[in-house]
Structures are given as C-alpha cells and as structure tokens.
Amino acid sequence: MEISREAFWNIQYGRPVYLGMLLLLPICYSIYRRYRLWSLGKPVEKLEKGRLGSFITGAAKILIHKRLLGIGSIPSSPKELYAGIMHALIFAGMLLLLLVTLLLAVHEDFVPFMHGVPYLIISFLGELGGIFAFAGLVMAVIRRYIRKPERLDNTLDDSLTLVLLLLLIITGFVIEGLRISATIPAPPWERWSFVGFALAEIFGLEKVSLLRWHKWIWWLHVGIFYGTVIYLCFSFPKLFHIIVSPINIFFCSLRPKGALAPIANIEDAETFGASDIDDFTWKQLLDLDACTNCGRCQDSCPAYISGKTLSPKRVIRDMKVRMEERGSKQSVKSPALAGEIIKDDDIWSCTTCRSCQEVCPVFVEHVDKIVEMRRNLTMTQSRMPEAVQLMVGNLFSRGHPWTGAQYMRLKGDWMDGLELNILGKEKNIDTLLWVGCTGALADRNADVTRSLVKILQSAGVDFTVMGAEEPCCGDPARRIGFEILFAEQVQQNIEIFHKHNVKRIITACPHCFNTIKNEYRQFGGDFEVLHHSQLLARLLRDGKLKITGGERRRRVTYHDSCYLGRYNDIYYEPRDILSHLPRIETVEMPRFGQRALCCGGGGGRIWMEEPVGTKINRIRTEEAFKTGSEVVVTACPFCLQMFDEGIRAKELDKDLKVMDLVELVETSMAVSGEEIQKRRETG
Amino acid sequence: MNIIVCIKQVPDPEIPPARFQIDPEGKKVLPPEGVAPVISVFDERAVEVALRLKDKHQAKVTVITIGPPAAKKAVRYALSMGADTGIHVQQDMVEEPDSFESAHILARAIEKAGEYSLILCGRQAADWDAGQVGSIIAENLGIPVLTVARKVDLIDGKWRVESVIQDGYRIMQTPMPALVTVSSEIGLPRLPTGIGIIKATKAKIIEWSLNDIGADLSGIRRSEILKLYIPVREAKCHIVEADTVPEAAQKLALRLREVKII
Numbered sequence: 014m015e016i017s018r019e020a021f022w023n024i025q026y027g028r029p030v031y032l033g034m035l036l037l038l039p040i041c042y043s044i045y046r047r048y049r050l051w052s053l054g055k056p057v058e059k060l061e062k063g064r065l066g067s068f069i070t071g072a073a074k075i076l077i078h079k080r081l082l083g084i085g086s087i088p089s090s091p092k093e094l095y096a097g098i099m100h101a102l103i104f105a106g107m108l109l110l111l112l113v114t115l116l117l118a119v120h121e122d123f124v125p126f127m128h129g130v131p132y133l134i135i136s137f138l139g140e141l142g143g144i145f146a147f148a149g150l151v152m153a154v155i156r157r158y159i160r161k162p163e164r165l166d167n168t169l170d171d172s173l174t175l176v177l178l179l180l181l182i183i184t185g186f187v188i189e190g191l192r193i194s195a196t197i198p199a200p201p202w203e204r205w206s207f208v209g210f211a212l213a214e215i216f217g218l219e220k221v222s223l224l225r226w227h228k229w230i231w232w233l234h235v236g237i238f239y240g241t242v243i244y245l246c247f248s249f250p251k252l253f254h255i256i257v258s259p260i261n262i263f264f265c266s267l268r269p270k271g272a273l274a275p276i277a278n279i280e281d282a283e284t285f286g287a288s289d290i291d292d293f294t295w296k297q298l299l300d301l302d303a304c305t306n307c308g309r310c311q312d313s314c315p316a317y318i319s320g321k322t323l324s325p326k327r328v329i330r331d332m333k334v335r336m337e338e339r340g341s342k343q344s345v346k347s348p349a350l351a352g353e354i355i356k357d358d359d360i361w362s363c364t365t366c367r368s369c370q371e372v373c374p375v376f377v378e379h380v381d382k383i384v385e386m387r388r389n390l391t392m393t394q395s396r397m398p399e400a401v402q403l404m405v406g407n408l409f410s411r412g413h414p415w416t417g418a419q420y421m422r423l424k425g426d427w428m429d430g431l432e433l434n435i436l437g438k439e440k441n442i443d444t445l446l447w448v449g450c451t452g453a454l455a456d457r458n459a460d461v462t463r464s465l466v467k468i469l470q471s472a473g474v475d476f477t478v479m480g481a482e483e484p485c486c487g488d489p490a491r492r493i494g495f496e497i498l499f500a501e502q503v504q505q506n507i508e509i510f511h512k513h514n515v516k517r518i519i520t521a522c523p524h525c526f527n528t529i530k531n532e533y534r535q536f537g538g539d540f541e542v543l544h545h546s547q548l549l550a551r552l553l554r555d556g557k558l559k560i561t562g563g564e565r566r567r568r569v570t571y572h573d574s575c576y577l578g579r580y581n582d583i584y585y586e587p588r589d590i591l592s593h594l595p596r597i598e599t600v601e602m603p604r605f606g607q608r609a610l611c612c613g614g615g616g617g618r619i620w621m622e623e624p625v626g627t628k629i630n631r632i633r634t635e636e637a638f639k640t641g642s643e644v645v646v647t648a649c650p651f652c653l654q655m656f657d658e659g660i661r662a663k664e665l666d667k668d669l670k671v672m673d674l675v676e677l678v679e680t681s682m683a684v685s686g687e688e689i690q691k692r693r694e695t696g
Numbered sequence: 697m698n699i700i701v702c703i704k705q706v707p708d709p710e711i712p713p714a715r716f717q718i719d720p721e722g723k724k725v726l727p728p729e730g731v732a733p734v735i736s737v738f739d740e741r742a743v744e745v746a747l748r749l750k751d752k753h754q755a756k757v758t759v760i761t762i763g764p765p766a767a768k769k770a771v772r773y774a775l776s777m778g779a780d781t782g783i784h785v786q787q788d789m790v791e792e793p794d795s796f797e798s799a800h801i802l803a804r805a806i807e808k809a810g811e812y813s814l815i816l817c818g819r820q821a822a823d824w825d826a827g828q829v830g831s832i833i834a835e836n837l838g839i840p841v842l843t844v845a846r847k848v849d850l851i852d853g854k855w856r857v858e859s860v861i862q863d864g865y866r867i868m869q870t871p872m873p874a875l876v877t878v879s880s881e882i883g884l885p886r887l888p889t890g891i892g893i894i895k896a897t898k899a900k901i902i903e904w905s906l907n908d909i910g911a912d913l914s915g916i917r918r919s920e921i922l923k924l925y926i927p928v929r930e931a932k933c934h935i936v937e938a939d940t941v942p943e944a945a946q947k948l949a950l951r952l953r954e955v956k957i958i
Binding site for chain 1: 708710711712715728729730731732734735773884886887888889890891893894897898
C-alpha cells in the first residue's frame with residue numbers, strides 16, 4: 014500500500030469547502046473599512062526611498078520575532094521571554110498548519126506529490142505545527158487566567174480568540190486520530206503523525222464505526238475555522254493584528270530613531286500639532302489599529318511605573334476609540350483629543366524616554382504622538398504648565414532654558430582658568446566642543462565640562478568652543494512641542510557652524526548630541542557628531558589617554574541615558590571606557606541597556622514639577638543604591654542632576670555619589686593640569 | 697479702540713550681580729557681554745494687560761519703543777505675543793535719554809500714532825527703576841494717569857483700575873483716554889503662540905526718527921547724573937556652634953537679640 018492519503022477521503026462532498034475562499038472578500042472589505050479610518054489622517058508619502066528595504070527587514074523582524082523574543086536587545090529579559098515564546102509557538106504552529114493544509118490542497122487538486130517521504134515529512138511538520146500552536150495556546154491561557162499580569166486586560170474578545178483557536182487545534186488532532194482509526198488496514202506509517210496516531214490507539218485501530226464521527230467533527234473543524242474568519246471580518250477583533258500589524262511594521266518610520274518629524278511649511282501654518290485625530294498622519298493612525306493591547310509599553314513606562322496617570326497603552330487605545338468615533342460620525346468635534354480625551358497631565362508626564370517604542374512588538378510610535386499633542390498645546394492653545402512657560406520664556410529672552418539662583422552665571426563662565434580656542438578666532442580648527450546650556454550654566458555640570466576639556470587637551474585633541482556666545486541646541490524647545498522656536502534656533506546654529514567651517518562636533522550632552530546629529534539634517538546641517546563617550550573610548554583604544562591607577566578599588570554602576578542608549582544605540586562605549594579604568598568594578602542595575610529606566614529628566618521634564626506619584630529619579634537612585642556601588646556613573650547632564658537630587662533627597666550622600674564618565678576617567682589619569690601646562694611650554 | 701503700550705529693552709536683570717559693570721567716568725552702565733537684553737518685566741506685563749483688554753473688548757494694540765536698532769527685538773516679541781502694530785523710534789543720541797526726554801519722545805510718537813483710548817506703561821523700567829516716564833507722558837499729553845495697576849477693566853466706557861498700595865489696593869476710575877502704569881501683580885505675561893511668532897516674523901515694524909515725530913529735545917532734560925557707582929556691601933558670616941540643635945537655637949536667638957534683630 015502506498016504511503017500517502019486522500020485529502021477528502023471520508024468526506025464525499027468536501028470540495029464546497031473551497032467556497033470558503035470567498036471569505037477573502039469580506040476580509041479585504043474589512044481592511045478597506047479600516048483603511049478609510051486611517052485616511053482620516055494626513056497623507057504622507059507611502060513609498061519613499063528605502064521603503065522597499067524596510068518591507069524586507071520588517072518581514073524578517075516578524076519571522077524571527079525580534080521584539081517579542083528580544084533578539085539583539087541588551088539585556089534579554091527572562092520575564093518577557095515567556096510571552097515571547099508563547100507567541101512564537103502559536104505563530105509558528107499556525108503558519109505550519111496553514112502551509113500543510115495548503116500543500117494538501119495542491120496535492121489533491123493540482124499536482125499530486127505527497128507520496129512516500131515527502132508525505133511523511135509534511136505530515137510530521139503538520140504534527141509539529143499542531144503541537145506548537147497547542148502548547149502556545151495553553152501557555153497563553155495560563156498567562157492570561159492564572160498568572161494574570163497587570164498589563165493585560167481580559168476582554169470577551171481575548172477569551173473567544175483563545176477558545177476558538179484551541180478548539181481548532183483539538184478538533185484537528187481528533188479528526189486526524191479518527192481518520193487513522195477508521196482506516197483499514199491500519200496505516201503503520203502514520204506513526205509519523207505521532208499525536209494523531211496516539212489518539213487513534215486510544216480510539217482503537219481499524220474501527221470503521223468511527224467514520225461517522227470523523228465526518229461530523231471534520232465539518233465542525235471547518236466550521237470553527239470559517240467561523241473564526243467571519244468573526245475576524247465583522248468585529249475587527251484582536252486577531253486582526255495578523256493583518257494590520259505587519260502592515261504597520263512595513264511602514265514604520267525610516268527617520269533616525271532620535272529624530273522627530275518636522276512641521277512642513279511651518280511659516281504658512283495656522284494651527285500646530287494635533288488637537289484631534291485628523292491632525293495626525295495616516296501612519297500614526299495605522300499605529301492605533303496595529304496595537305494589540307499587549308501592555309509592554311505600559312510596563313516599561315517610567316511615568317506609569319512611578320504612579321502617574323499616563324499609560325502609553327491607554328493613550329493608543331483612547332486614540333483608537335476616538336478614531337472609530339470620528340470615522341462613524343464625521344460631525345463629532347468636541348471634546349478635543351488633546352487636553353480632553355488625553356489629559357494635559359498625561360501629555361506632559363512623558364519623559365520621551367522611548368522605552369515604550371523600544372519594547373513594542375508591532376513598532377507603534379508613541380512619542381511622536383505625544384509631541385504632536387504638545388505642539389498643539391504650546392503653540393496653538395498656549396496652554397502649558399507654569400514651569401514650562403517659564404522655561405519657554407527663558408528660551409525666548411535668554412536663549413537657554415534655565416532660571417534660578419544656581420544658573421545666575423554667564424555661558425562662558427565655566428572657562429575661567431582654562432586656555433581655550435574660541436570659535437571664529439581660530440581658523441584652522443574644524444572641531445567644536447559644544448558645551449550645552451546645562452554644562453555651561455549649572456555649577457555641578459560645569460565641573461564635568463572642565464574635566465572633559467582637560468582630558469581632551471591632554472590627549473592632544475584640537476577643538477574650539479563658542480564660549481559666551483553658545484546658544485541652545487534647540488532640543489528642549491522641540492521636546493516640549495515648541496517647534497517654531499526649535500526651527501529658528503537650529504537654522505541660526507547651522508548658519509554659525511557653516512560660517513566657521515565646523516565639521517565635527519563633540520558634546521557631553523546626549524540631548525544636544527541627538528538633536529545635532531539626527532535632527533539638524535532636516536534643516537540642512539550635516540555634521541560629524543560625537544558624544545564624549547564615543548570619543549573617549551576611541552582615545553583610550555588608541556592609547557592617547559594615559560591611565561594609571563585609580564585612587565582605590567571602587568564599585569560603580571552605569572546609568573544609560575535614554576538619548577544615548579535607546580535613541581542612539583550607544584550602550585557599549587561607556588562600558589568599554591569603564592572596563593579600561595583600573596580598580597573599577599562595574600555592576601549593572603536590574604534595568605539597564607535598552608530596558609534602563611529613565612532618570613525622569615528627558616522631554617523637558619527636568620524643568621517641570623512632579624507632584625503625582627513617586628519621583629522617577631528617586632526610584633532610579635534606589636536602584637543604583639541597591640547595587641552596592643559607591644558611584645553611579647552617568648554620561649548626561651540631566652541624569653547627573655536628577656541623581657544628584659535623588660541622592661540628597663534620600664540622604665544617601667554618605668554611601669553613593671554621582672559622577673560623569675569623564676570625571677571618573679580624569680581621576681584615573683596620570684596627567685594633571687600642571688603637567689599639561691609643562692608639556693605645552695616645552696612644545 | 698486703540699491701546700498703546702510703551703516698552704523698553706533693558707539689560708537682562710538675571711545676570712549675576714558680580715557681572716554687573718559700570719563706567720564711573722562716563723557715568724554709564726556697560727552692557728554685559730554675551731547676554732542679550734530683554735524686554736523690561738513690567739513692560740511685558742503692560743503688553744499682557746493690553747492683550748487681555750483686546751481679548752475682551754476688541755482693540756488694536758500698538759507697541760512703541762525707543763532705542764538702538766537691536767531694540768526692535770523687544771517690539772517683535774510683543775508682536776508675537778499678539779500686539780497688532782510695532783513702532784520703533786530710533787534713538788540717535790549719544791547719551792541715554794533721561795525720564796523727561798524719554799517721555800517727550802514717547803508722547804510725540806503717541807501723538808503721531810493717532811487716536812488712543814488707553815496708554816499702558818510698566819510701573820518702572822527694570823534698569824534705572826526711576827518710575828517716572830509714565831506720569832510725565834500723561835502730563836505731556838494732558839491726560840489722567842493711574843499708577844501701579846494690578847487690574848485694569850473697562851466698565852461703562854471708563855477705565856477702572858486697581859492700584860497697589862501698601863497693605864492692599866485702591867479702586868479708581870477715570871474717563872478715556874488715560875495712562876495706566878502696570879505692576880507685576882497683574883500676573884504672568886502670556887507666551888507667544890506659534891501663529892503669533894509667524895505673524896511677528898512677517899510683520900513690518902514702523903521706524904521713525906526723532907525728526908519724523910517732531911521731537912525737539914532742547915531744554916527737555918531735567919536730570920543729571922552726578923556720580924555713578926556700585927555700592928559696596930559687606931557680609932560677615934557668623935557660625936553658631938553648638939552640640940545639640942536646641943542649644944544651637946538658643947544661642948542663635950541670643951545672638952539675634954544681641955544685634956537687635958529680634
């Protein structure tokens with residue numbers, strides 16, 4: 014007897030099952046209905062340069078479950094691995110089953126090829142698919158109904174989806190078992206279909222009486238499958254993510270991660286940012302449908318973790334509800350989205366740390382939506398927290414965001430006692446040390462600037478500074494949504510850089526770094542921008558820095574700045590520098606790398622009050638303290654300030670202090686200021 | 697209804713005191729290097745009052761400033777806050793005008809600007825703190841003046857003004873036109889909106905010279921700086937030493953009584 018099988022076998026009138034293909038029509042219609050909702054948004058170019066490539070990398074990301082399994086992320090998170098494996102099993106299982114069914118149809122009605130070994134392999138693959146999917150679904154049930162993580166909300170849709178899929182798999186195995194049972198003589202090769210064969214042995218082999226059961230359950234199985242598809246078409250349930258999420262991944266932003274989109278033709282605009290759904294782009298609305306409510310964003314959001322009312326997941330969900338509302342009744346205008354459905358407090362609570370985006374499996378982009386709403390609040394409605402108002406006022410009148418007694422100094426004051434080349438006076442140097450407002454104005458941060466200058470000078474790096482004339486880079490204005498101020502500032506800065514032939518910019522501030530590197534390009538400014546950690550790592554590697562011994566053995570922990578890490582993937586260099594320093598032992602906090610918790614100071618938050626919940630910097634300080642380190646090392650002026658405050662507020666200053674990376678390097682360096690002086694004199 | 701606001705650009709009052717420099721010989725304040733001048737805080741609030749009245753009663757707001765070309769920045773800022781027209785009177789004098797000269801120039805400029813129902817000034821400029829220009833303009837124009845306002849309302853065609861006085865405020869009323877000087881109690885000035893900034897960037901600021909407005913300054917100046925100096929302040933620090941907090945408090949209290957503070 015030949016090793017093979019008929020597809021329909023016991024089912025005499027099975028072929029009408031192909032009519033189910035007609036269900037593709039309502040699926041397409043369903044997609045079209047959602048497309049109409051996305052079209053409420055503003056059009057943006059769909060097929061720009063590089064989009065084709067993003068289709069391919071997107072498909073690869075989906076296939077390997079890059080985000081869900083945390084592939085390539087530092088560190089991998091065992092906590093997230095459960096959900097990742099669960100999804101991967103269901104995904105791989107369903108894909109295999111679909112493939113096997115498809116091949117069976119091909120074999121039956123087009124090219125019969127499933128004889129002998131190919132049949133056995135395909136049977137076996139189908140079996141694996143069923144097992145994978147079943148295991149994944151059981152894991153899902155355990156997770157959802159026994160472990161119950163806080164970030165999941167259990168709706169009827171979730172239960173229905175699980176029940177339907179489980180029934181599909183179980184009936185699939187049962188009909189397979191019944192088929193084997195009722196086949197005479199019993200086909201021994203079906204042992205390759207190991208689950209089906211095991212079931213058949215339970216039912217009893219060579220039992221013709223089971224044919225009737227087989228027929229009924231076969232139709233039940235088909236019924237469940239098409240029932241699921243019909244459910245998929247008519248209520249746009251969570252399962253629809255199978256279709257929408259890949260589309261969203263294909264159309265994900267091609268800008269550098271750290272760059273916000275500029276406002277096109279800003280000088281002709283009448284309103285700014287997004288006050289309601291139709292002010293977003295179609296892609297931003299597509300995001301809303303791609304979201305599967307998995308809640309990873311919420312779990313990693315510093316605002317949510319610290320007890321604020323903001324949840325990135327809720328923002329997306331509320332926006333989706335609003336989109337459906339606007340789609341069904343065009344006239345619905347009030348309440349507005351920004352400020353009423355999404356509250357002002359939530360819009361201002363975001364630190365723009367990007368951890369929500371970094372963990373989102375379907376590449377939803379949350380931060381730009383928040384900033385769009387901020388743009389509307391600040392520039393159109395002129396409504397913002399008093400602290401932000403003060404900060405904007407300062408940007409307008411003083412060109413930097415700081416106020417208060419601590420900042421009663423001038424931009425060039427940090428240069429006292431240092432010999433420096435001033436931009437414009439030194440013609441042959443194309444490297445600029447961009448100090449940044451905080452590094453120039455705040456006492457504690459000015460120390461860092463001076464350390465950096467000394468290190469650069471001792472390593473023989475030629476650079477100029479702008480001194481008292483250095484303006485703001487524009488980042489604070491852009492993150493709080495004051496795009497006009499940002500655009501003006503950037504254009505002025507680029508003009509200055511071009512005028513003085515600046516080619517390379519070194520900075521100690523990740524916020525300046527990110528803006529100049531990733532966002533100035535939008536205004537025609539293309540410069541080589543280096544964060545001090547990159548430069549110091551390079552200098553150390555090249556042996557340009559003389560490292561001797563540190564004072565004594567010290568345990569330190571490194572805090573990843575969001576704008577360095579998640580925004581620009583600089584995780585390695587700071588750690589590389591630390592590994593070069595003698596007598597320094599580095600330990601990691603539980604949340605580090607891509608999962609590092611924000612210090613609480615990004616996105617303009619450093620200038621705002623934080624009255625609700627726990628202060629984010631206190632949580633992070635506690636985390637650093639628990640590592641048993643005596644120094645928490647930062648590479649960002651805001652992080653430095655946030656830790657400084659956290660340490661003092663928690664009265665940990667006897668055990669823990671905060672230092673910038675360059676300060677730690679300086680303490681390990683052989684060359685003191687006097688030696689530099691001597692070296693300079695001897696030429 | 698036309699409202700005119702007189703504004704002045706001053707050196708940033710937030711610069712550290714140690715960086716404040718004068719030229720005693722030339723009897724001049726030296727502008728600090730690397731710090732842009734700002735619109736005087738009280739004048740910014742005067743603009744705010746004008747804009748609040750505009751929001752409520754529909755008015756056209758004109759801002760006027762005197763100064764070097766850089767002073768136009770202050771006008772542009774007021775325009776971005778929402779003022780409708782900006783006038784810059786070029787000051788081509790060697791010496792900074794005194795309060796009488798400033799008031800004379802502003803009064804002539806206001807006359808040239810046309811009809812008005814209200815003139816607003818800051819209670820004083822944040823540089824010299826003289827607090828005279830507003831009142832002298834009113835005298836020049838022969839209109840009533842109410843000073844140090846914490847609130848300005850238009851009620852039945854009259855200006856009702858709450859003026860700050862010691863321990864409170866008094867309410868006064870005056871017919872139109874009038875001049876009111878504004879104090880910081882009015883509240884925070886608004887920030888420019890996006891559309892405001894765009895409009896201000898595109899707006900053309902009217903430029904007048906002293907001749908254009910027919911200002912003849914001969915014999916107007918009435919004050920002279922005899923001596924300009926920065927007063928020397930000495931601070932001595934006395935640390936109260938004690939082992940316990942109550943003991944320290946007791947010692948501190950005794951010490952304060954000794955120097956007649958309590």
